[in-house]
Amino acid sequence: MKTVACYKYHIAKISLILLLAIGSTSCNSLKKVEEDEYLIVKNTILVDSVKVTNEDVQSLIYQKTNTAILGYPLRLNLYNLAKENPDSLYQAWLNKKPNREKRLEKLLSKKQVDRLGESFLVKGLSVWLKDVGEAPVILDTTQTRRSLERLSAFYNSKGYFNNSTTYLIDSTNGKRKVAVDYRINLGKPYYIDSLSNDISSKAIDSLYFLHADASLVKKGEQFDLNNFTLERERLTGIFRNSGIRNFQESSITFDIERDTVRASDDQKMNINLNIGDLRRRGENQVTTSEYKVEKINKINVFTNFLSSVYSAPLDSIQYEDLNIYYSGKFKIRPKTLADAIFFEKDSIYRDLDKIRTSRQLNSLNIFKYPNIIFEEDSIQNLVNTNIYLAPKSKYSLGTNFEVSRSNLRRIGVGMGASLLIRNIFKGAENLSISADGTFGLLSTDIFPDDFFSEIGGDISLDFPRIWFPFVNRTNLIPDYSLPKTRISAGTSFQKNIGLDKQTLNAILGYNWSPNDFKKHAIELLNIQFVRNVNRNRFYDVYRTTYNQLNAIAANSDVVNPDYFDENDNLSTITTSTNDTIGTSSFIRDVISGEINDLNQEQIGDVRSIAEREQRLTENNLIFTTNYTFNKNNRNGILDNNFYQFRFKVESAGNLLSGFSNFIPFNENDDGQLLVFNVPFSQYIKTEFDYVKYWDLSRSNVLAARTFFGIAIPYGNSDNIPFVRSYFAGGSNDNRAWFPYSLGPGRTSALNDFNEANLKLALNLEYRFPLFGDLNGALFADAGNIWNVFDDVENEDATFNGLESLRDIALGSGFGLRYDFTYFLFRLDLGFKTYNPAEIPSKRWFRDYNFANSVLQIGINYPF
Structure with a gap:
């Protein structure tokens, strides 16, 4: 803790120094603006006297103001900190005193004196400040007029062909500071009066009129050039998916007729659609030919493209519509290729089939470079399809190595290896085998040994189709949605950490993606068995719980003295029956009434501790089925104006409960049904996760997340297994609290x-560029966890209706992110803004300081 506090102190100190340095220049933003120059501090676009804030319109201005963070021009002030001519200043300082250079040369040498002038403090710092900073934006009226031309052209594209523009420079913002107003008078817009067409190809003509009703260019609507662009894209897609393989978007043009001389109240224009012939460019001439509908003739698949034996004679087989060519041994079942290829002989050509084929072949993960080439057949209107496939290596070996440290681990070294075997059964089935282990030293003396180990292994098999036991194939999900089946099993062994767990898990799951924006996943069976090996360590590991129990025992005068050790604390020494002499015996005596000098609150606390011990030390059998749906509308990684939604529902124990009607299961003393002598968990769980991004302009982004999750136990369970419950706090949740330290409700880290079985989280984060690859963020995180519909009775920890929303904690803070291209490294400093665990009068801003802040380290964005 001292080390963390020391880090926070130094971070705060450095931040203060930087703020003072920058602040010293913030009052002089004109430091590098000459007397006859003007700094642009504001741009305003007024359209018919109405201010326009639309980012697309604002981006048309050439001279944008200096970037600012919440109104503060950080990069401009960093630029102003740089020395303008550090070389000249160094030489002037060196020669200011006659003997200074000679004394330095005697002390350092002439070469080192010269290098001193190139050092970071003398020159490099100024170069760096200029690189990360931003030069002042000086008014240039030539650029202002160019911006007006852009604005005029933009509104021309919206039908305001008679718009007029002007600008006004306002210097009332201060000496050598100006605001520029761009003023546009739109005039009356033009409307489409008539539509006509001139189509040279008969095939195109019939296709056009078949889809003409859905046209985006409509009679009576205001002219908008963007609609014409979208209409060209729409028609191109229709034609290329209706057999016109070589259709070119450039073949579509629009003739626009309007009266630009006479202005009237009824300004109309006539539109004529032209779709020309196919244009081909040869070496010395351009030829044209009529567009025609083409059909697929031969479908040739070359499975050893780029192979070292490709020049050898090829063997071939025919399967359905496919002509499959290969050399050497044929290593894949023809049906697998047929399922991944969506072209059909004698069907019309469709771009959609090409996209789906390429997508599915890549998804198989057994080919390097799927390449699809079309060749015109000698027979008119027929096209041959050649698909070239380069096999990936059958075996892929991966390794990993990591070093870790935590509050329990002094140091840990992790190693892992994985082996991927592709196409193991010749049907594009991929087998993955992995093993990993972590070994190291513990930083606590509560365990008998000072070392720990974690060893685990997994094996999984992926099928490129939906597979059910005893059913070879189902057509419920089409092949173009990339269906996959995964069967996996794994185990792990943990020693000398906590209660020492052993886990076994097995999954039979399916996933498919109808398109790039929707994903479905079903785990028909997800079985997890958790065995706690050293349950007698509970009070050694969960020290807070032990301290609560020990404090209660200290208040009793009738506790058996043998329950205490030489330090007058409850003993945790284990007996041959795996009970502890002090803790277990004390709990037994309290519940049985043998210890009778405790009040009802203390007895209730002992019962709660006993229930928690039972819950966290019992073995778990979790037998679930779940479904997850993901949807987003993001167009590429550069799109910062999108949303994503995730919904999940999970049911546990129902299948086993149903079997109990036919197969007699054993029961424990609490009436719970047992499978392999372990009570199975039974609950229903659902989650909603919604994320929304807003692009605020100039790489400034506002991101928000809403999460709600609830798990309700019933039947064979009174609570949710620890591994399936919710916790609050951490680098991806409420960053003002450490993981597992917030809640439940208004309790204070009991x-x-x-953990609990109800969670609500709300996050808001403003992200902005600082300089180079370094970005900053301001954030506010709200949320908490509660117990509901389970065996917890503490009102402070349970959700009791809308009044419990007062228990929502609020954390706020700031962070830094460094973009390493392949991943993003994140530091966040969170402050407890509203802490529901405090008394009502002290909940706001009580711990809002660096001493009580929480430093979170994460990889990539939290949401």
């Missing part, structure tokens, strides 16, 4: 690991 346990070492606080």
